[in-house]
Amino acid sequence: MGRHSCCYKQKLRKGLWSPEEDEKLMKHISQYGHGCWSSVPKLAGLQRCGKSCRLRWINYLRPDLKRGTFSQQEENLIIELHSLLGNRWSQIAAQLPGRTDNEIKNLWNSSIKKKLKLRGIDPNTHKPISEAENEEGESESHTTNEKLSEKVIIIDAGNSDKTMERKYPSPNTKYSSNNSSNLTNLTPSTTDEFFLDRFVSSHESSSTGGNPGYFNFQHLSYDSGNPNTSLFLTPNTSFFPSISSPILPANHPLISSSLDINGVHHSWNNCAFSTNGSSSNGSNNSIELQSQNFPWGLENCVKSEKEPEIHSFKGEPEEIKWPEYVQTPFFTIQNQTEFATEVLSTNWDPNLQQQQQQSLEGGSICDRNFQRLSANYGQIS
DNA sequence: AAGCCTAACAACCGCAGGGCA
C-alpha cells in the first residue's frame, strides 16, 4: 500500500504548526466539525494534508486534553495498563481521560521505561530483568506467543480467602475485535477473572458504547519485588475508586457501575459510596450503592446540566490577541468529559458558541503547549 | 558565553483495516 494520496501533493507544509495554522484549524473545526479529514485543509485554508490536521487536532488542539505533567497515579496506571495491553497506546489512552496515545507513548519511551529499568524491571515483560533475560533464552525453544502468553497475573481479592492465580494473555498477545472473545467471553467466576473481563470489556466498549464494564486500576499495585507478579490487587483495599480520584472525573464511567463478586453485590455511582446507607471511604468490600447507575455509551455517559463549554473565536482570526489566546482556557476542567462525549463525537453547533463563550469560567487549565508555542514563535501581540 | 548532552515532546511515516463503489 502506498502513501496517502495527499502526501504526494506538492507545496504542503510540514513540521511544526504555526499559531496561525492552529487558529485556522480550530476555527474551522469549531464551526463545522472535522467531517472528512482529507477535506479539512482545503476548507480551512491550510497547506497541510488531512492527516497532519487530524494529528494536530487529536494531539494538541482538542479542548478536552488534560494539560500538565502526569501524576504519579497516572504513571502507575500506565504501567499497569501496559502490563496488560502492551504497546496498545490508544487503548491505554482510552483509560486516561484527557491524555493522548502519543503523549502516553512519549512518556513511556522517555521516562517510564527508564524508571522501570532502574527498578530492575524489564519494561517489555514487566518482570525482573534477570528473569526476562532468562526467558529470552528459553523462548528460543518455544513459540514466542505461546511463551509470552503464560504471563501470570495474581490478584488478591482482599476479602477472598485465597490468592487466585490465572494465566492470561500477555501484552504481546494480539486480541483484535475478532479474536478478543478469548478474553471477553470468559464468564467471570472469580474476582481476578472478573477484573480482567471487566477491563477488556471497558476498553472495547469505550469506542462502541456497548457493554458496560469498567474497573479501576488505582488499587492495583505494581510489585517490583515479586518475580511472579505483574499485577495484584492491594489486599484489604476496595475495588472501587475514590470519588476524589485525581485521574478520573467523578462522572467518568470508570467509577459508575455495579457487579457481583463471589455472590456479594457491589455497586457504586458517580456521586458517593455508601455501606448500608452510611458513608464509606471505599475500604469496605461490601459497598452498597446508591441506586443511580450509569450505562455508559457515549451518548448517555454523562448528561450535564450545563451545555458543554467551548472556546469560540470572536470575530475574524486576525482580531485574536495571542496573549489572550494563550491564557484563555477552552473550558473548565470539570466539563472535559461532557465535552468529549457530547461534542467531539459530533459536529459542533455554532449556535451554541455564543452562550458557551459567555459561560467560560476562569482559567483552570494551564496550556503549556500554547505557552510553548508562544515562546517558540516569539511575541505574537 | 559556547558547546554538548539529554529529556521532553511534536510531528511524520508506514501500515492495517474498514467502508464503499
Next chain:
DNA sequence: GTGCCCTGCGGTTGTTAGGCT
C-alpha cells in the same frame, strides 16, 4: 473480488529547551 479512499495506530525521527561543563 478488487481497488481506492479514509481513518487510526504504533514506531520512529526531528526539534526544542534546559542543564551541565
